Amino acid sequence: xxxxxxxxxxxxxxxxxxxxxxxxxxxxxxxxxxxxxxxxxxxxxxxxxxxxxxxxxxxxxxxxxxxxxxxxxxxxxxxxxxxxxxxxxxxxxxxxxxxxxxxxxxxxxxxxxxxxxxxxxxxxxxxxxxxxxxxxxxxxxxxxxxxxxxxxxxxxxx
Numbered sequence: 814x815x816x817x818x819x820x821x822x823x824x825x826x827x828x829x830x831x832x833x834x835x836x837x838x839x840x841x842x843x844x845x846x847x848x849x850x851x852x853x854x855x856x857x858x859x860x861x862x863x864x865x866x867x868x869x870x871x872x873x874x875x876x877x878x879x880x881x882x883x884x885x886x887x888x889x890x891x892x893x894x895x896x897x898x899x900x901x902x903x904x905x906x907x908x909x910x911x912x913x914x915x916x917x918x919x920x921x922x923x924x925x926x927x928x929x930x931x932x933x934x935x936x937x938x939x940x941x942x943x944x945x946x947x948x949x950x951x952x953x954x955x956x957x958x959x960x961x962x963x964x965x966x967x968x969x970x971x
Contacts, residue, residue, distance in 0.1 A: 815906045819939030822915040826955055833944045840909035840941035842875035849935055849944055852876075857928060857936035857952065859911045861895040861904050864888055868895060868903040872913050872936065872958070873925035877965035884964045909941030913956045924958045925965045
């Protein structure tokens with residue numbers, strides 16, 4: 814159901830042609846990058862946290878991870894991921910398809926600065942077999958994040 818909601822959201826904004834339905838899973842950054850044919854840093858990873866028992870979303874590049882010290886300095890509390898069974902109820906999307914589009918009302922969304930400097934980025938589009946290709950300017954215009962923050966650090970090469 815989440816894909817259909819996001820698809821409608823994107824189509825209402827003239828972005829329907831930018832949605833990619835994938836044969837392969839896009840549930841993780843490596844799978845998504847392989848499925849769409851881009852670098853991992855171009856995947857827009859949407860992370861869900863509980864802050865004072867309320868949901869919060871951070872969208873960051875696929876090649877970074879949350880740095881607890883930066884998160885705590887920004888939000889005043891340690892980063893605490895929403896348990897998988899609660900994600901859909903708290904933000905409106907299932908794990909694997911969490912994206913910054915059509916989330917439940919009142920859920921604050923922030924963009925990490927790691928998204929900057931990329932021509933195209935690929936957030937999920939509501940399920941684990943869909944993505945949408947957007948510029949950061951487009952993503953910012955359609956999501957209207959509360960702001961850009963610096964809470965991530967590069968992942969160690971694997």
